[in-house]
Amino acid sequence: MTDPLAPSAPATAGASAWVTVDAAAIRDNVAELVRRAAPAQVMAVVKGDAYGHGIVTAARAALAGGAAWLGVAQLQEALALRAAGVEAPLLTWIFPPQADLGAALDAGIEVTVGSAWSLRSAVAAARERGQAARVQAKVDTGLGRGGVLTDWEEFTLELARAVAEGSVELTGTWSHLAWADAPEHPTVRAQQERFAAAVDALRRVGLDPGLRHLANSAATLTTPAAHLDLVRPGLAVYGLSPVPDLGTPADFGLREAMRVTARLTQVKRARAGQGVSYGHEYTTPRDTVLGLVPMGYADGIPRHAGNAGPVQVGGRRYMVAGRVCMDQVVLDLGPDFDGAPGDEVTLLGRGADGEPTAQDWAEAAGTINYEIVTRMAPRAPRVVVGDER
Numbered sequence: 001m002t003d004p005l006a007p008s009a010p011a012t013a014g015a016s017a018w019v020t021v022d023a024a025a026i027r028d029n030v031a032e033l034v035r036r037a038a039p040a041q042v043m044a045v046v047k048g049d050a051y052g053h054g055i056v057t058a059a060r061a062a063l064a065g066g067a068a069w070l071g072v073a074q075l076q077e078a079l080a081l082r083a084a085g086v087e088a089p090l091l092t093w094i095f096p097p098q099a100d101l102g103a104a105l106d107a108g109i110e111v112t113v114g115s116a117w118s119l120r121s122a123v124a125a126a127r128e129r130g131q132a133a134r135v136q137a138k139v140d141t142g143l144g145r146g147g148v149l150t151d152w153e154e155f156t157l158e159l160a161r162a163v164a165e166g167s168v169e170l171t172g173t174w175s176h177l178a179w180a181d182a183p184e185h186p187t188v189r190a191q192q193e194r195f196a197a198a199v200d201a202l203r204r205v206g207l208d209p210g211l212r213h214l215a216n217s218a219a220t221l222t223t224p225a226a227h228l229d230l231v232r233p234g235l236a237v238y239g240l241s242p243v244p245d246l247g248t249p250a251d252f253g254l255r256e257a258m259r260v261t262a263r264l265t266q267v268k269r270a271r272a273g274q275g276v277s278y279g280h281e282y283t284t285p286r287d288t289v290l291g292l293v294p295m296g297y298a299d300g301i302p303r304h305a306g307n308a309g310p311v312q313v314g315g316r317r318y319m320v321a322g323r324v325c326m327d328q329v330v331l332d333l334g335p336d337f338d339g340a341p342g343d344e345v346t347l348l349g350r351g352a353d354g355e356p357t358a359q360d361w362a363e364a365a366g367t368i369n370y371e372i373v374t375r376m377a378p379r380a381p382r383v384v385v386g387d388e389r
C-alpha cells in the first residue's frame with residue numbers, strides 16, 4: 001500500500017473499523033492557509049473534536065503548520081485543550097450564563113462576548129479574580145445567529161466602561177458570514193461593510209477593536225477582502241473544500257486528512273430475489289455475493305445513505321444495498337466477487353485511487369462534507385499517521 005493514509009497493521013490489529021487521521025496533512029493544510037492569508041494570522045478551528053479528526057491531534061498539527069490561534073465553539077472544548085497541555089492562544093464562543101468564566105480566565109482562554117449578559121459575566125469573573133478578562137466582542141452583521149444584533153452602540157458603551165475600570169481587555173472584534181460559500185452573494189459585501197461600521201463605532205467610544213476577523217474557510221479561500229487581521233478556517237484545515245462547486249481540495253492546495261476503513265465481516269452467496277437489510281429496500285437482481293461492512297449509523301454512517309452510500313472493495317466501487325443499520329451495512333458485491341472476510345474496504349478517503357470522498361458521501365446522503373466527517377463517532381478508533389502525533 002502506498003497511500004500515506006493507510007496505517008501500519010499493528011495499529012489496527014483486530015479492529016472492525018477505524019478512522020485514520022493524517023496529522024501531516026492537517027499541518028500542511030494550515031501552512032497553505034497561512035500562506036494564503038498572510039499578513040492576516042490563522043486561527044485553526046478545532047471545534048466538534050476537530051470535525052471528527054481528534055481535537056488534540058489536530059490542534060498540535062495546526063500549530064505545527066503555523067496557526068497562531070486555535071478556535072473552539074464551547075468553553076468545555078477549550079478547557080479540554082488546556083488540560084491536554086495545549087498552550088496556544090485560544091478563543092471560545094459558546095457558553096451559557098452558568099459557565100465558570102473564572103476557570104476560563106485562569107486557563108488563559110479568551111471568551112467571546114456577544115451579548116450584554118456575557119459581557120457582565122466576564123466582568124464579574126474578572127472582579128472576582130482581581131484580573132482583567134481578555135474578551136473578544138462579537139457583532140451580528142447579518143447571519144442572525146450569535147453576537148450583538150440591534151444594540152451594538154449601547155453594547156460599545158458598556159464595553160468601554162468595563163475596559164475603563166480595568167475588568168476587561170478587548171483583544172478582538174469579530175463576526176461570521178451567512179453566505180461565504182457563495183462569494184458573489186450580496187450579503188458577503190454587506191456584512192463586511194456592517195462589520196467596518198461596527199469597528200468604527202468601537203473606535204468612536206475610544207476602544208481599540210484588537211484583532212478584527214470575519215472569514216471562515218470559504219472566505220479565506222475565495223474572499224481576500226474579508227481576511228482582515230485574522231482568518232478562522234475550520235473545514236479547510238481538514239483538507240475539504242467548503243465550496244465544492246468552485247473547487248476541489250487539490251485546487252486549493254489542500255489534501256484530505258481523514259480515511260475511514262473497515263474489514264468485511266461476512267461474505268456469502270445469495271440467490272436472486274433476496275431482500276437485503278431491514279425493510280428489504282434492496283432486492284438482489286441476480287444470484288450474487290453479499291458482503292457485510294461493520295459500520296453503521298452508530299459509527300456516523302448517515303442512515304440517509306441507504307441504497308446510495310459508496311464503498312470501495314478491492315479497487316471497485318459499490319453502493320450500500322438497502323438500509324444502513326446501527327452497526328453494519330450490506331454490499332452487493334456481484335456474482336464474481338473473489339474477496340474474503342477480513343478484506344479491507346474503504347468508506348472514504350482522498351479519492352486518489354478511486355475511493356469515495358467525504359464529498360461523495362455528502363451527495364449520497366443529501367448533506368454537506370462537514371457533517372460526514374464531523375459525525376464519525378468515537379467507536380471507530382482514530383489512528384494518527386504523519387509526522388505530527
Ligand SMILES: *Cc1c(COP(=O)(O)O)cnc(C)c1O
Pocket residue numbers: 045047073093176215216217218232233234235236242
Ligand atoms: C465553525 C466556525 C468557523 C469555521 O468554519 P468553516 O466553514 O469550517 O471554515 C469559523 N467561525 C465560527 C464562528 C464558526 O462557528
